Amino acid sequence: MSLTPFMSSDAAIPPTAGRSRADVVDDFARSELFDRTFREGMELVEETAAYLDGDGRRESKLLSRATALAYAGESMKLTTRLMQIASWLLVQRAVREGEMAAACACEPRYRLADRKIEADPTHPELPIALVEYLIRAEKLYDRALHLDRRMFVDASEEDAVNPVQSQLDRLTAAFGG
Numbered sequence: 427m428s429l430t431p432f433m434s435s436d437a438a439i440p441p442t443a444g445r446s447r448a449d450v451v452d453d454f455a456r457s458e459l460f461d462r463t464f465r466e467g468m469e470l471v472e473e474t475a476a477y478l479d480g481d482g483r484r485e486s487k488l489l490s491r492a493t494a495l496a497y498a499g500e501s502m503k504l505t506t507r508l509m510q511i512a513s514w515l516l517v518q519r520a521v522r523e524g525e526m527a528a529a530c531a532c533e534p535r536y537r538l539a540d541r542k543i544e545a546d547p548t549h550p551e552l553p554i555a556l557v558e559y560l561i562r563a564e565k566l567y568d569r570a571l572h573l574d575r576r577m578f579v580d581a582s583e584e585d586a587v588n589p590v591q592s593q594l595d596r597l598t599a600a601f602g603g
Contacts, residue, residue: 448528450577455522455531463573467515467566471508474559478505485553496549500560507541507563511570514538538574541567 454460478501486497517536520526530536541564 446529447532447578451518451521451531452528454573454577455518455528459573460518460522463566463570464515464519467511467570470559470562470566471512474504474508474563477555477559482553482556485555489551489553493549493551497552497556500549500552500556504556504560504563507567510538511563511567514570514574532578537578538567538571541571 482501486494486501489497514536517526517531521528521531
């Protein structure tokens with residue numbers, strides 16, 4: 427598994443100014459960044475499924491009632507988060523393989539939703555493996571969400587007035603440049 431720092435990935439998504447969203451989506455779907463993200467996402471889905479069906483199931487049977495309830499809730503959140511990531515990645519792959527038009531992939535129903543920031547699982551008796559999968563899934567979701575936002579920047583956001591620059595321009599006009 428490759429945990430490449432995400433900050434350098436912005437270069438893999440060309441600037442959206444003057445380009446259609448479909449072109450940006452198509453370029454991303456064909457990029458090395460997509461390959462790495464897809465591979466990492468699908469590996470995490472497989473690893474998590476294997477854990478929840480194997481060691482996780484055995485570990486959950488040993489937990490107290492309260493901890494088992496917390497485990498069930500956290501494992502449902504984990505599964506939901508991973509399915510959101512996988513769905514988004516599969517749409518991008520469909521664009522890459524020509525099964526879906528890039529313009530279709532731009533529809534809001536294929537976008538990732540902002541995630542509600544929740545406190546980390548605080549139940550002290552949750553198995554560490556579950557907590558680690560939760561953290562990995564949230565980090566991957568944040569990365570995919572960042573990519574989603576970079577690819578789907580609304581034109582209105584690109585053309586929005588910078589309030590700081592606006593104030594500087596007013597000061598320059600008032601006091602001379």
